Amino acid sequence: MRTNIVIDDKLMAEVMATGNFKTKREAVEEGLRLLKRRHAYDGLRSLRGKLHWDDSDEGWARYREEQMAMARAKAAGVPFEGELDPAFALPAAGVHEERAVYKVKPKARK
Structure with missing residues (x-):
């Protein structure tokens, strides 16, 4: 999606100098990915102390x-x-107690 934005020149220069970005677009896209990842981490961190884990x-x-x-x-x-x-959540057509196990035959060596 093509978008025109006004970015602080000093901030962009600092980011370009400290990162391994070839273009301003790469720097902006990496920043957006970082924000997305941070939002996911914040969601996980909000669950701290609220989940019970029994791995037995x-x-x-x-x-x-x-x-x-x-x-x-x-x-x-x-x-x-x-x-x-x-x-x-299985289809309403039927509930299967066990999942099918498929065996893969190894390829014959030549």
Whole structure:
């Protein structure tokens, strides 16, 4: 998208001198990417202390079973409490307990 903007010449000169930018456009685009990344980090940092992480096998099995029960309830049109993880939001056509495993045959060497 073509846009004309007025940029502080002194600021641009400092950025161009300290960065490895070939053009002013590269410098501006990198600044925009940095702002976008910073916004994402701020969102993650706001969750500090609010999440409970249980990385045990039992914890994962319990979480998976709860999510599968919610997915089955949703597919059946039954109301349920809690929030369904998008990874478990399966199509209404049917809830599959196990995912298909595909085996890839190695290529024959010549």
